[in-house]
Amino acid sequence: MATIAFIGLGNMGGPMAINLVKAGHQVKAFDLSLEALATVKAAGAEVAASAADAAAGADFVISMLPAGKHVLGLYLGEQGIAAQIKQDALVIDCSTIDADSARKLGAGLAEQGIAFIDAPVSGGVGGAKAGTLTFIVGGSEADYQKALPVLQGMGKNIFHAGAIGAGQVAKICNNMLLSILMVGTSESLQMGIDNGLDPKVLSEIMLKSSGRNWTLELYNPCPDVMENVPSSNNYQGGFMVDLMAKDLGLALEAATQSQSSTPMGALARNLYVAHQRAGHGKLDFSSIFKLFEKKA
Numbered sequence: 674m675a676t677i678a679f680i681g682l683g684n685m686g687g688p689m690a691i692n693l694v695k696a697g698h699q700v701k702a703f704d705l706s707l708e709a710l711a712t713v714k715a716a717g718a719e720v721a722a723s724a725a726d727a728a729a730g731a732d733f734v735i736s737m738l739p740a741g742k743h744v745l746g747l748y749l750g751e752q753g754i755a756a757q758i759k760q761d762a763l764v765i766d767c768s769t770i771d772a773d774s775a776r777k778l779g780a781g782l783a784e785q786g787i788a789f790i791d792a793p794v795s796g797g798v799g800g801a802k803a804g805t806l807t808f809i810v811g812g813s814e815a816d817y818q819k820a821l822p823v824l825q826g827m828g829k830n831i832f833h834a835g836a837i838g839a840g841q842v843a844k845i846c847n848n849m850l851l852s853i854l855m856v857g858t859s860e861s862l863q864m865g866i867d868n869g870l871d872p873k874v875l876s877e878i879m880l881k882s883s884g885r886n887w888t889l890e891l892y893n894p895c896p897d898v899m900e901n902v903p904s905s906n907n908y909q910g911g912f913m914v915d916l917m918a919k920d921l922g923l924a925l926e927a928a929t930q931s932q933s934s935t936p937m938g939a940l941a942r943n944l945y946v947a948h949q950r951a952g953h954g955k956l957d958f959s960s961i962f963k964l965f966e967k968k969a
């Protein structure tokens with residue numbers, strides 16, 4: 674059992690912190706939202722008066738915040754909590770942020786003698802609640818090993834991608850590919866429909882042919898082809914267009930820095946941002962199918 678500070682108790686962080694309580698850890702939680710604090714308190718977490726209060730004396734400090742600026746501000750900003758963290762503690766940032774900010778944070782904490790790993794997740798709110806998230810870790814082997822028992826309380830598949838920042842890079846590579854597959858699957862299905870095919874039949878054919886991919890297997894974007902997926906529920910729930918657009922922005926920033934050529938990722942980002950600007954930011958990302966649909 675470890676003493677864990679958990680900062681950022683939103684859609685993802687809330688259920689993750691609750692799973693750590695269930696795993697027997699002593700969790701001291703903080704969020705700017707009183708409602709979020711009340712939910713984790715009811716599940717057995719101790720509520721801290723501030724982020725610094727949560728971090729003081731903790732063996733592990735976990736953060737799950739919206740973006741890089743929040744994470745850097747939390748630890749290294751004017752009111753940054755780095756000074757309150759114990760020397761032998763391990764900081765685990767699970768937010769999806771740019772790899773550069775993760776490296777900056779790692780370096781800033783190292784200056785104060787504090788160890789750090791980036792550990793972004795895949796698996797969405799469902800995975801956070803079920804404790805089946807995939808963690809993609811960037812950091813030293815020793816810190817990865819130290820974090821494992823804690824991460825196992827919140828996830829099922831835990832990968833060590835490489836040095837600090839590598840977790841973030843692997844995560845955005847995956848999401849860039851996912852967005853490309855989702856757009857490609859959507860336009861192919863719609864072309865079939867436009868030419869008189871039943872999307873269910875076409876999906877079955879492509880699933881047994883070389884176009885087979887994760888979106889066809891588990892997340893068909895065409896309404897009523899599959900049960901229990903966002904496309905059959907007006908694109909509610911799942912992984913929001915806003916978050917996919919954010920991740921694709923991070924992917925293209927990384928590609929620019931490494932001078933990588935990512936034409937498909939750039940196109941996917943533009944399509945997702947246009948879809949977001951058309952007012953669909955809160956829908957699941959499979960709603961990109963709407964872009965190709967023929968309106969009645």
Ligand code: NAD
Pocket residue numbers: 680681682683684685686703704705706709724737738739740743747767768769770794795796797798911912913916
């Ligand atoms: P969210 O907006 O629901 O939660 C963020 C929480 O952080 C909020 O409760 C907010 O009050 C809190 N917060 C912000 N600044 C704070 C500060 N300085 N101190 C304390 N609390 C602060 O977001 P989320 O959906 O939980 O996502 C969190 C991260 O996880 C993001 O980086 C996101 O990209 C990533 N992620 C989300 C999903 C998903 O499906 N939602 C999946 C994978 C990864």
